[in-house]
Amino acid sequence: xxxxxxxxxxxxxxxxxxxxxxxxxxxxxxxxxxxxxxxxxxxxxxxxxxxxxxxxxxxxxxxxxxxxxxxxxxxxxxxxxxxxxxxxxxxxxxxxxxxxxxxxxxxxxxxxxxxxxxxxxxxxxxxxxx
Amino acid sequence: xxxxxxxxxxxxxxxxxxxxxxxxxxxxxxxxxxxxxxxxxxxxxxxxxxxxxxxxxxxxxxxxxxxxxxxxxxxxxxxxxxxxxxxxxxxxxxxxxxxxxxxxxxxxxxxxxxxxxxxxxxxxxxxxxxxxxxxxxxxxxxxxxxxxxxxxxxxxxxxxxxxxxxxxxxxxxxxxxxxxxxxxxxxxxxxxxxxxxxxxxxxxxxxxxxxxxxxxxxxxxxxxxxxxxxxxxxxxxxxxxxxxxxxxxxxxxxxxxxxxxxxxxxxxxxxxxxxxxxxxxxxxxxxxxxxxxxxxxxxxxxxxxxxxxxxxxxxxxxxxxxxxxxxxxxxxxxxxxxxxxxxxxxxxxxxxxxxxxxxxxxxxxxxxxxxxxxxxxxxxxxxxxxxxxxxxxxxxxxxxxxxxxxxxxxxxxxxxxxxxxxxxxxxxxxxxxxxxxxxxxxxxxxxxxxxxxxxxxxxxxxxxxxxxxxxxxxxxxxxxxxxxxxxxxxxxxxxxxxxxxxxxxxxxxxxxxxxxxxxxxxxxxxxxxxxxxxxxxxxxxxxxxxxxxxxxxxxxxxxxxxxxxxxxxxxxxxxxxxxxxxxxxxxxxxxxxxxxxxxxxxxxxxxxxxxxxxxxxxxxxxxxxxxxxxxxxxxxxxxxxxxxxxxxxxxxxxxxxxxxxxxxxxxxxxxxxxxxxxxxxxxxxxxxxxxxxxxxxxxxxxxxxxxxxxxxxxxxxxxxxxxxxxxxxxxxxxxxxxxxxxxxxxxxxxxxxxxxxxxxxxxxxxxxxxxxxxxxxxxxxxxxxxxxxxxxxxxxxxxxxxxxxxxxxxxxxxxxxxxxxxxxxxxxxxxxxxxxx
Numbered sequence: 001x002x003x004x005x006x007x008x009x010x011x012x013x014x015x016x017x018x019x020x021x022x023x024x025x026x027x028x029x030x031x032x033x034x035x036x037x038x039x040x041x042x043x044x045x046x047x048x049x050x051x052x053x054x055x056x057x058x059x060x061x062x063x064x065x066x067x068x069x070x071x072x073x074x075x076x077x078x079x080x081x082x083x084x085x086x087x088x089x090x091x092x093x094x095x096x097x098x099x100x101x102x103x104x105x106x107x108x109x110x111x112x113x114x115x116x117x118x119x120x121x122x123x124x125x126x127x128x129x130x
Numbered sequence: 131x132x133x134x135x136x137x138x139x140x141x142x143x144x145x146x147x148x149x150x151x152x153x154x155x156x157x158x159x160x161x162x163x164x165x166x167x168x169x170x171x172x173x174x175x176x177x178x179x180x181x182x183x184x185x186x187x188x189x190x191x192x193x194x195x196x197x198x199x200x201x202x203x204x205x206x207x208x209x210x211x212x213x214x215x216x217x218x219x220x221x222x223x224x225x226x227x228x229x230x231x232x233x234x235x236x237x238x239x240x241x242x243x244x245x246x247x248x249x250x251x252x253x254x255x256x257x258x259x260x261x262x263x264x265x266x267x268x269x270x271x272x273x274x275x276x277x278x279x280x281x282x283x284x285x286x287x288x289x290x291x292x293x294x295x296x297x298x299x300x301x302x303x304x305x306x307x308x309x310x311x312x313x314x315x316x317x318x319x320x321x322x323x324x325x326x327x328x329x330x331x332x333x334x335x336x337x338x339x340x341x342x343x344x345x346x347x348x349x350x351x352x353x354x355x356x357x358x359x360x361x362x363x364x365x366x367x368x369x370x371x372x373x374x375x376x377x378x379x380x381x382x383x384x385x386x387x388x389x390x391x392x393x394x395x396x397x398x399x400x401x402x403x404x405x406x407x408x409x410x411x412x413x414x415x416x417x418x419x420x421x422x423x424x425x426x427x428x429x430x431x432x433x434x435x436x437x438x439x440x441x442x443x444x445x446x447x448x449x450x451x452x453x454x455x456x457x458x459x460x461x462x463x464x465x466x467x468x469x470x471x472x473x474x475x476x477x478x479x480x481x482x483x484x485x486x487x488x489x490x491x492x493x494x495x496x497x498x499x500x501x502x503x504x505x506x507x508x509x510x511x512x513x514x515x516x517x518x519x520x521x522x523x524x525x526x527x528x529x530x531x532x533x534x535x536x537x538x539x540x541x542x543x544x545x546x547x548x549x550x551x552x553x554x555x556x557x558x559x560x561x562x563x564x565x566x567x568x569x570x571x572x573x574x575x576x577x578x579x580x581x582x583x584x585x586x587x588x589x590x591x592x593x594x595x596x597x598x599x600x601x602x603x604x605x606x607x608x609x610x611x612x613x614x615x616x617x618x619x620x621x622x623x624x625x626x627x628x629x630x631x632x633x634x635x636x637x638x639x640x641x642x643x644x645x646x647x648x649x650x651x652x653x654x655x656x657x658x659x660x661x662x663x664x665x666x667x668x669x670x671x672x673x674x675x676x677x678x679x680x681x682x683x684x685x686x687x688x689x690x691x692x693x694x695x696x697x698x699x700x701x702x703x704x705x706x707x708x709x710x711x712x713x714x715x716x717x718x719x720x721x722x723x724x725x726x727x728x729x730x731x732x733x734x735x736x737x738x739x740x741x742x743x744x745x746x747x748x749x750x751x752x753x754x755x756x757x758x759x760x761x762x763x764x765x766x767x768x769x770x771x772x773x774x775x776x777x778x779x780x781x782x783x784x785x786x787x788x789x790x791x792x793x794x795x796x797x798x799x800x801x802x803x804x805x806x807x808x809x810x811x812x813x814x815x816x817x818x819x820x821x822x823x824x825x826x827x828x829x830x831x832x833x834x835x836x837x838x839x840x841x842x843x844x845x846x847x848x849x850x851x852x853x854x855x856x857x858x859x860x861x862x863x864x865x866x867x868x869x870x871x872x873x874x875x876x877x878x879x880x881x882x883x884x885x886x887x888x889x890x891x892x893x894x895x896x897x898x899x900x901x902x903x904x905x906x907x908x909x910x911x912x913x914x915x916x917x918x919x920x921x922x923x924x925x926x927x928x929x930x931x932x933x934x935x936x937x938x939x940x941x942x943x944x945x946x947x948x949x950x951x952x953x954x955x956x957x958x959x960x961x962x963x964x965x966x967x
Contacts, residue, residue: 018964026332027675027701030963041963045341045675046487062717065705067678070495074678076705076713081678085492113967 015103015110021049022107029064029073034113039100040064041109042084044071050084051102051111057082057095087117157185160457161246161256163236163401165190167199168430168446169262170218175454177226183458186228187254189246192285193233195220199285200443203310203475206289206317239405241423258425258457261402261413265395265431265441270305274367280389283314292390296321300387303327303376305364307334309474311392312351316476318390319356326357326384328364328376330393338472338483342674343506343522345663350479359384395441397432410434417464419453429453435465442470471532473525480521482528485535486510487518498549499670500524502574502614506667507549508674514542527551566620575621576614581607586618590625598622616644640679642671647683647900654691662688662699676702683901686788689824690896693938700956706786708959710946711768714761719768721760722785723775724821727795727813727833728756737778741771755792755830757783766960772947781945788902789824790831790892793817794842798835798852807852809835812881816850819885820892822943823935826899826908829892844872847905848891850884853877857884861891861917862909870906873914876922889932890921896935 024030024043031054032039038054040063048071054064061077071084081090087099100116102109160176162169165188173186190196194216201215223230235249245255267282269275281291295302296318304315307329319325327334333344334351348358363379367389376384397412408414408422412434419427419435430446431439440446445468455463471484487510498507505523509516509531515538519531530552534541541548550565571584589595589604601618602608608615622630638644645653650669659665662684666676676684681702688696706712711719723738738758742750749761763771772782785791793816796802798809813833820831832843833850843849845865849872851858856879860872875891878884894917899908909917921928949955 016966018966023958023963025701025958030958032963033965035967059715061715062713065709065713065717067681067704068701069675069677069681070673071493072677077715079678 013101013112014114015112017108017110019109020107021047021104021109024049024109027068029066029068031062031064032111036113036116038062038064039111039113039116040073041102041111042068042073044068044084049102049104049109051100051116052082052084052087053098053100053116055097056080057087057089057097058093063097158183158257159255160184160186160258160260161254162186162188162260162262163246164260164262164264164430164432165192165194165196165230165232166262166264166430167196167217167443168264168450169260170196171447171450172260172262172429172453172457173228174218175451176457179454179460180458184258186226187256188223188228188230189234189236189248190230190232191235192287194286195223195230195232197286200475202283202286202289203313203317204477205286206292206314207320207477208317209477212286236401239401239426241405241426244425256425258427260453260457261421261426261428261432262430263398263401263432266398267391268394268396269391270364270393272364272366274369274373275391277367277369277373278371279369279373279387280367280391283310283390283392284395292318292388293321295388296323298387299323301326301385302388302390303384303386304390304392305376306390306392306394307331307358307360308392308394309335309338309472311390312347313475314390314392315351315356316354316479319354323387324357325355326359326386327351328362328378328384329358329360330363332361334358334360335474335481338520339481339522340487340508340520340674342508342663342666343481343483343520345661346504346506346522346667347474347479347481349664395431397434397439399432402426402428402432410437412439417452417466418456419449419465420456427453427456436467438467440468440470442468442472444468444470469532469536471528473528480523480525482521482525483519484528484532485516485518487520493517495674496545496549497672497674499667499672501668501670502576502617504667509549511541511545514540514545516541516548524551563620563624566617567624575617576605576607581605583621586621587625590622596622596626596630615649639683640677642666642673642677642680643669645669650684651687651691651900654687660688660692660696662702686824686826686901690938694941704788707788708956709765709768710772710782710786710950711763711765712786716762717765718762719765720785721763721768721771721775722753722757722783723780724783724817725757726817727793727810729810729814730758734778734780737775737780741774744774745771753785753792754794755785756794757785757792759785766962769951769957769960773951776945776948776951782947784821787824788827789822790817790820790829792830793820794830794832794846796833796835796840798833802835804838805835805852806854807835807857809833809841809850809852812850812852812857812884813841815881815885816888819889819939823892823896823939824942825892825896826901827904829895829905831888845869846872847895848872848888855879857881859884859887859891862905862914864904864906866904868906870910873909875914875918886928886932887921889935890928891917891931893931893935893938894920896938897931 018032024041026043027045029040029042039051040054042050052063054062056063056075058080059077061075063073063075065076066073072081074081080093087097089095098117101112196218198215198217201210204210236246237249238247245253247253267284282288299322301324302318304311304327307327315325315327333341334347335344351358364376365379366377367373368375368377373386373389376386376389399409399413402413403409412432413421413428415421415428415433415435419429421428429449431441448468449465452463452465469485474481493510493512496509508520510518516535521528569583573583575581575583586605586607593604595601598619608618636646639647639650653668659668665684682704685699685702711721713719745767747760747762751759753759793813795810795813799805799807816831829847831848832841832846834841834843835852837851839851843851844860845863849860858877859875861875863872864870895905
């Protein structure tokens with residue numbers, strides 16, 4: 001690296017390599033453990049990779065254990081459906097889980113933890129979900 | 131003037147002006163290296179823009195005039211002759227004053243002296259040089275890849291080699307399931323060879339097609355007698371003097387008389403690189419197609435433009451236009467990259483794709499499937515614009531979608547109807563009846579019974595039919611799987627107008643389909659659907675890969691219908707069945723080892739105690755099913771916990787499964803003063819019979835040794851109550867949310883009969899109940915009489931059901947814990963991908 005000594009610019013994204021896309025099953029998920037909590041990486045049938053905080057906005061169920069379909073995952077605890085790209089719960093449920101930018105170069109997958117919008121979100125309305 | 135100079139008798143140095151062209155010396159000299167499609171398209175465009183501006187010399191390494199390379203597949207398949215694919219005859223070159231040197235490759239460029247040197251030593255000076263050397267097939271560097279009989283698929287010589295091999299018959303292995311490989315495979319098959327396609331990725335043409343379309347394509351090719359092996363990695367090409375086989379990484383060996391290598395292309399940039407031009411993956415060019423030397427341009431598959439190399443014809447033509455503009459002295463034209471589309475040139479297989487259909491943030495899918503016509507269409511939209519399209523079986527709207535996509539047209543207004551094709555908008559937009567009305571009479575409506583539209587319409591009008599049931603009765607349309615019931619109803623509506631009232635709607639399986647569980651199950655069996663993508667297509671799913679509701683159901687239905695044949699789809703299992711443990715609210719798991727009939731012993735209890743200590747398991751509880759539950763086990767500890775339990779002889783209790791859970795027993799006649807039979811022993815036998823099975827929902831059995839019923843057998847899915855004279859079999863009970871006492875099904879005299887009835891009952895439930903339907907609601911829905919008719923009143927059917935159950939059990943009674951603890955099955959499930967920070 002040419003400028004190894006210089007500090008990265010403030011806007012520069014720091015990418016953390018976490019493995020190969022081939023290590024994530026198609027329509028499946030794997031977990032990356034970070035000091036800020038577990039991050040779930042998902043791979044769709046079209047070979048896209050998304051990363052979400054591994055906690056459903058409802059009752060913090062581990063989304064990594066859910067069933068992936070299209071660009072969504074269904075939480076294993078109470079079947080909330082979460083958009084992989086945004087972390088938003090699909091209506092009628094309301095809530096959002098944190099999402100982390102992902103970069104795939106060749107087969108190699110990296111996440112930008114510094115850019116992550118993590119929020120231990122909760123159910124925004126008293127919806128009575130158990 | 132004879133332009134066809136032989137390649138080996140020319141003088142060492144030739145003057146372009148003096149020998150090749152008799153016209154004046156004022157004209158600039160353009161030398162084109164490469165007589166392929168990109169180079170000649172450039173020349174054609176240039177002649178149109180600025181005729182007579184250049185003296186043009188063209189070198190072609192192949193001994194032919196310029197031909198349409200993308201039509202080599204039809205030549206291989208015998209649908210076209212070489213003459214039919216020639217683009218520019220030698221006469222054309224003559225007429226335009228172009229010196230064509232075929233069979234003569236250029237060996238080097240002298241950039242200082244501005245001249246090229248050919249392989250025969252011919253030297254031709256230039257003012258502007260154009261490199262259009264195309265690409266070469268990529269030959270994967272495995273042992274044996276240079277053996278005679280290993281052929282690329284690039285030029286006419288390759289086609290001739292393939293045709294010569296095909297004339298002798300025998301076996302061909304095509305490595306690569308992309309566009310070229312499949313066209314080669316089809317051609318060789320048409321020519322009578324036994325063909326196997328070896329493809330590294332899980333689905334064919336994965337760069338151009340999504341998995342659904344890839345699967346349809348694979349089925350069609352298989353129907354044509356081409357064997358397709360996906361996920362197959364070539365390890366070695368075997369042979370002494372000539373290729374004899376291809377060996378795969380998994381050890382399989384495929385005999386082969388020829389091997390066609392069609393795994394991709396590599397830009398042919400050697401000439402540019404040797405001349406010191408800036409090269410990356412190809413010869414680097416700017417937006418005017420100039421290389422790092424401004425008097426040298428490059429075009430086509432040999433270039434890298436903005437980091438991208440291209441292998442399709444449309445981008446090459448777009449480049450050629452820009453380049454011709456530049457050569458003609460024009461300003462301002464720039465090539466900025468291409469949006470491409472692909473079509474497979476296999477006669478009778480209509481495949482089209484364009485743009486980006488991998489989706490991404492904010493994209494949405496529109497999926498249309500017409501099983502009767504074998505059509506699959508998928509459009510990917512983002513922000514009201516078309517981003518990508520995949521079409522299979524009906525590609526007539528490909529050009530329309532492609533133009534919408536290239537132009538970035540706002541399609542919000544057409545969103546709901548555009549999947550039906552161009553011209554479907556306006557008043558009829560989205561009206562499925564209009565689509566039905568437009569079908570020809572010969573269109574097949576019912577795939578099961580082969581009933582066409584004309585037959586149905588004729589029956590409706592001539593026999594005065596007014597309902598779906600009447601159409602079923604008279605024509606057999608929709609009488610098998612019912613998959614076309616919706617279509618038939620629309621036909622009734624179209625034919626009768628207001629005279630038709632639709633039958634009340636039935637509840638579909640999920641939002642992905644309008645078919646019910648029962649219709650889908652019937653179709654799986656009646657039409658021999660053996661994979662999930664086949665079901666999606668046949669039953670017209672509106673999503674690319676189903677949802678969390680239908681996928682587990684389909685996985686079960688397929689597993690039940692095709693024991694030993696269907697490969698379980700791991701990602702369509704609920705987490706408990708993937709992890710073989712029960713997920714708890716905090717994300718930890720609980721583990722329940724099997725205790726046959728509720729029996730245990732000191733060694734098992736000691737092993738459980740040791741596991742609890744070793745893994746610091748916080749809670750140990752006795753379950754209602756007479757076994758021990760270990761709560762709070764970390765997921766990554768599961769395989770080690772199982773290994774220790776396995777070591778003490780214990781196996782999975784399947785406490786997490788839609789399958790057989792427990793057989794609860796009382797102690798029975800061995801100890802109890804009231805016991806009439808050996809209820810514990812019978813319970814163990816029943817558990818040995820039924821463990822490991824997959825069922826629509828969980829199944830709990832019980833055996834009570836006397837009518838006091840201490841094992842609570844009459845609120846179980848199947849409960850046995852022992853009596854003096856034998857055994858009472860009770861079915862359909864449930865102690866859960868809605869308590870339901872069992873119905874007494876039958877009294878029998880022997881344990882053998884109990885076992886046969888149990889196997890038959892399990893199988894009837896497996897085959898007839900809907901996924902996630904317990905036996906209690908199932909028995910209520912179909913009625914006890916229905917169950918008795920199948921099991922009690924029809925001994926032959928009972929025996930057949932039991933035989934099917936026993937057969938399916940031969941594939942399911944492997945301890946899943948042992949497979950994971952000792953054999954490392956699904957290791958990824960229990961390990962982190964990474965730990966960072």
